[in-house]
Amino acid sequence: MPAFHPADPVVPVGPVLSMFDPVFLGVDEFGLPVYESLIYRNLLAGGEPGAGKSGLLNTICAHAALATDTRLCLLDAKTVELGLWQDIADVFVGPDLPHATATLRRLQQVMDNRYAWLRAGKRRKITRTDRLSVIVVVVDEIAYYSATVGTRADQEEFSALLRDLVARGRACGLIVVAATQRPSVDIIPTSLRDIFGYRMAFRCTTYISSDIVLGHGWAAQGYTAHTIAATDSSRGIGWLIAEGGTPRKLRVAYLTDDQIAYLVDYATRIRHHLSVPDLRIAAAAPAAA
Amino acid sequence: MPTRSMPRSTYQGSRTHRRFGRGRITVIDQGLAYASLRRAKIGFWIAFLLIGASTVVGALPVTTTGAAWLIGLLTGLAAGSTVFVLAFCWPALRLTWHWAAELTATSFLLWAYSVLTTVMAAPTALVVLLLATGGPFTFGPARRRLLALGWCVITRHRLRVCFAEVIHDRHTDGRLPLILWARPTPAGERIWVWLRAGLALPDLAERFEEVAVACWATEAHAVRSEKWAALLRVDLTRRNALAAVVDSPLTDTIPADHPRPRPAPPRPAFVTGLDLPDIPEPQAPDLHRRTGTPFRPAPPRPPATPPPPATPGDDTADWI
Ligand SMILES: Nc1ncnc2c1ncn2[C@@H]1O[C@H](COP(=O)(O)OP(=O)(O)OP(=O)(O)O)[C@@H](O)[C@H]1O
Ligand SMILES: [Mg+2]
Numbered sequence: 001m002p003a004f005h006p007a008d009p010v011v012p013v014g015p016v017l018s019m020f021d022p023v024f025l026g027v028d029e030f031g032l033p034v035y036e037s038l039i040y041r042n043l044l045a046g047g048e049p050g051a052g053k054s055g056l057l058n059t060i061c062a063h064a065a066l067a068t069d070t071r072l073c074l075l076d077a078k079t080v081e082l083g084l085w086q087d088i089a090d091v092f093v094g095p096d097l098p099h100a101t102a103t104l105r106r107l108q109q110v111m112d113n114r115y116a117w118l119r120a121g122k123r124r125k126i127t128r129t130d131r132l133s134v135i136v137v138v139v140d141e142i143a144y145y146s147a148t149v150g151t152r153a154d155q156e157e158f159s160a161l162l163r164d165l166v167a168r169g170r171a172c173g174l175i176v177v178a179a180t181q182r183p184s185v186d187i188i189p190t191s192l193r194d195i196f197g198y199r200m201a202f203r204c205t206t207y208i209s210s211d212i213v214l215g216h217g218w219a220a221q222g223y224t225a226h227t228i229a230a231t232d233s234s235r236g237i238g239w240l241i242a243e244g245g246t247p248r249k250l251r252v253a254y255l256t257d258d259q260i261a262y263l264v265d266y267a268t269r270i271r272h273h274l275s276v277p278d279l280r281i282a283a284a285a286p287a288a289a
Numbered sequence: 290m291p292t293r294s295m296p297r298s299t300y301q302g303s304r305t306h307r308r309f310g311r312g313r314i315t316v317i318d319q320g321l322a323y324a325s326l327r328r329a330k331i332g333f334w335i336a337f338l339l340i341g342a343s344t345v346v347g348a349l350p351v352t353t354t355g356a357a358w359l360i361g362l363l364t365g366l367a368a369g370s371t372v373f374v375l376a377f378c379w380p381a382l383r384l385t386w387h388w389a390a391e392l393t394a395t396s397f398l399l400w401a402y403s404v405l406t407t408v409m410a411a412p413t414a415l416v417v418l419l420l421a422t423g424g425p426f427t428f429g430p431a432r433r434r435l436l437a438l439g440w441c442v443i444t445r446h447r448l449r450v451c452f453a454e455v456i457h458d459r460h461t462d463g464r465l466p467l468i469l470w471a472r473p474t475p476a477g478e479r480i481w482v483w484l485r486a487g488l489a490l491p492d493l494a495e496r497f498e499e500v501a502v503a504c505w506a507t508e509a510h511a512v513r514s515e516k517w518a519a520l521l522r523v524d525l526t527r528r529n530a531l532a533a534v535v536d537s538p539l540t541d542t543i544p545a546d547h548p549r550p551r552p553a554p555p556r557p558a559f560v561t562g563l564d565l566p567d568i569p570e571p572q573a574p575d576l577h578r579r580t581g582t583p584f585r586p587a588p589p590r591p592p593a594t595p596p597p598p599a600t601p602g603d604d605t606a607d608w609i
Pocket of ligand 2: 053054081140
């Protein structure tokens with residue numbers, strides 16, 4: 001349970017992060033840190049069970065949690081992978097397809113309103129100075145919502161809504177980060193998979209699976225995740241396609257449960273003071289932008 | 290510049306240069322010197338004419354015709370000679386750059402020695418210098434840093450040998466790339482290379498195993514700069530940088546006065562059915578097996594939706 005500090009005399013103004021800042025993801029094969037800017041981007045991660053996908057999502061959540069301009073919207077069919085962030089998330093959806101669909105529909109509405117707001121200000125995308133929150137939508141195990149439970153129509157509705165968020169959410173500060181083991185057509189529509197700009201392939205069992213995550217043809221050029229060893233010491237290693245376009249091998253940073261608890265505790269403290277009221281006011285005054 | 294009439298490439302020059310065993314140590318070989326003389330002459334005339342002519346044109350409105358021509362001649366000569374000297378000395382300049390680290394270190398040591406000898410006897414100065422040089426090697430972090438820098442120096446030379454082999458094997462008159470600088474990375478070294486006409490990244494792509502061998506490394510990779518095809522970043526790995534669990538720096542950004550959360554007591558959970566026998570078996574629909582009716586498999590049903598048409602780009606292969 002995060003501690004609340006309602007009577008805190010001092011608001012910690014330490015290093016306040018923003019989702020507009022590059023996110024620390026891990027270390028590349030040359031031992032150098034990898035920072036990627038996720039704003040105006042979407043990320044899809046794939047890889048066999050236990051490869052480290054949820055580790056990546058947690059690392060991104062950690063940055064989002066400490067970014068006071070950010071709201072977290074978590075969909076986690078396993079509930080435990082992102083469950084530690086539940087207390088600072090605006091929405092936490094477990095294995096519940098109707099709840100997931102309803103949440104995506106809410107986000108769609110926010111997106112439409114933001115575009116209306118931007119249009120009123122004769123602008124095309126939100127920037128750091130807008131004081132509008134960035135909404136990070138993290139979906140772990142998309143397959144559960146898009147191919148496992150519910151009727152075909154429900155699953156298709158979920159996929160269609162998610163596709164809309166990925167397709168249109170970019171400019172209004174909506175970032176979708178999703179993970180599933182093998183994003184093939186029977187799990188998510190190709191039209192949804194192919195619009196994720198950033199990809200990360202953790203260990204796969206075949207090079208075809210690796211290509212499904214990274215995009216066709218990378219395996220032939222030697223960028224394939226099936227060569228990553230299946231040992232404990234290579235968990236969290238994968239190929240990332242981000243800025244630059246060529247896959248980079250990296251090992252994602254890993255947060256222990258204690259570290260996450262500490263981060264959540266601190267994030268609760270800084271978020272409690274900073275985020276909510278300001279954002280409402282800023283959003284009400286588009287002319288000021 | 291090596292041409293068809295003068296087929297001696299810089300590569301062969303450097304080859305001769307490497308054959309110490311045969312008792313021939315050539316710093317800059319004959320062909321190379323001839324090529325740079327030719328280049329220097331061309332450079333001189335081009336600079337002389339261009340700079341001279343533009344100076345004359347620029348000076349005509351402000352001085353007399355004679356003075357303008359004189360100024361033009363002098364400026365042209367000055368520009369031409371500068372270009373001549375630079376072009377003629379280019380092989381030497383390149384060599385200096387190639388050995389820059391060694392040259393700097395040696396000159397620094399000599400300078401330090403000469404300064405020391407002004408205040409103490411020569412043997413004492415030598416001992417002091419030896420201690421000052423060897424001292425950092427006894428201290429772990431300093432030693433690691435120095436060794437990493439040492440590898441950078443070695444790698445620059447080894448990489449040049451590699452490029453020479455590649456050019457040799459292609460039987461072209463490509464010129465050796467300029468090895469710009471190297472810096473240590475946690476896994477090895479990162480070297481910047483400026484390729485010159487006759488060689489491109491695809492020529493090297495299949496030979497990185499050889500580069501790794503030549504540099505005594507585990508692996509070698511190269512990427513070109515987005516802007517210039519000639520600028521390459523070569524990464525050599527000697528250690529596995531991905532073996533250890535990577536820590537997130539975010540926990541360190543939390544101010545030290547923020548208390549660590551006490552381990553929270555587990556929330557009371559009223560979850561039952563945590564084991565398989567706790568979940569009742571569903572009523573099997575075909576109990577007729579037990580009642581003696583023979584079991585028949587269901588007839589195959591037609592697929593609910595027709596398979597998607599095989600369009601290029603659609604991953605129908607995934608269905609396999
Ligand atoms: N970056 C990492 N560094 C070190 N260990 C890691 C890393 N990522 C994951 N692990 C280890 O691997 C285990 C499984 O990782 P994770 O839960 O992220 O896998 P996953 O890909 O999400 O699997 P699943 O598909 O089953 O959800 C973790 O419990 C952790 O011990
Ligand atoms: Mg997971």
